[in-house]
Amino acid sequence: MNPRTTRILLALGAFVAGLVLFSAVVFIVTGRSPTPIAMPSAVGGPFSLVDQNSKPITDKDMNGHPFLVFFGFTHCPDVCPTTLFDVSEIFRALGPDAKDVRALFITVDPERDTPPVLKDYLSSFDPHLIGVGGDADALAAVAKGYRVYYKKVPLKDSDYTMDHTAIVYLMDKTGAFVAPFSLKRRPEESAADLRRYF
Numbered sequence: 001m002n003p004r005t006t007r008i009l010l011a012l013g014a015f016v017a018g019l020v021l022f023s024a025v026v027f028i029v030t031g032r033s034p035t036p037i038a039m040p041s042a043v044g045g046p047f048s049l050v051d052q053n054s055k056p057i058t059d060k061d062m063n064g065h066p067f068l069v070f071f072g073f074t075h076c077p078d079v080c081p082t083t084l085f086d087v088s089e090i091f092r093a094l095g096p097d098a099k100d101v102r103a104l105f106i107t108v109d110p111e112r113d114t115p116p117v118l119k120d121y122l123s124s125f126d127p128h129l130i131g132v133g134g135d136a137d138a139l140a141a142v143a144k145g146y147r148v149y150y151k152k153v154p155l156k157d158s159d160y161t162m163d164h165t166a167i168v169y170l171m172d173k174t175g176a177f178v179a180p181f182s183l184k185r186r187p188e189e190s191a192a193d194l195r196r197y198f
């Protein structure tokens with residue numbers, strides 16, 4: 001990652017942390033759940049996209065399940081494959097409970113990551129992972145909802161790569177944002193953390 005990308009990602013990380021802090025402050029001030037208060041800056045929200053089998057997938061399909069959301073692309077050199085590997089390890093640690101968790105890998109590169117490409121790429125990882133794509137507008141909308149930054153970066157020979165936010169979002173079974181989800185721990189700990197939201 002170049003320093004500029006790192007800076008942007010750090011800024012976004014701080015922004016998300018700020019949102020969490022904001023929720024906490026609202027909670028403390030009112031002494032009850034912050035949900036009744038309108039939070040225009042909430043992370044997440046409705047989406048209408050397409051999965052790796054070219055089937056429609058929306059936020060409603062997540063109802064009743066805690067889920068992880070992260071953005072990336074199949075040509076990513078390191079961050080995305082590492083994240084997909086780590087999340088696969090969490091599904092392994094969940095055992096039979098894996099069916100109660102969803103994990104969405106949303107491509108920021110729909111130009112190359114068509115459903116068949118996503119499907120082929122994900123075949124190297126845990127089968128519970130859901131590859132998600134859509135047209136440029138639908139993608140822009142979901143990225144905006146999750147406060148995700150992504151940008152096409154030209155390389156030589158008309159090739160390109162993508163800069164993108166690398167946060168993993170934990171959403172609860174109602175679709176509300178909980179917190180950034182840490183992968184820097186043992187898969188068993190991550191699995192135990194997820195079970196708290198069943």
Ligand SMILES: [Cu+2]
Nearest residue numbers: 072076079080
């Ligand atoms: Cu990536």
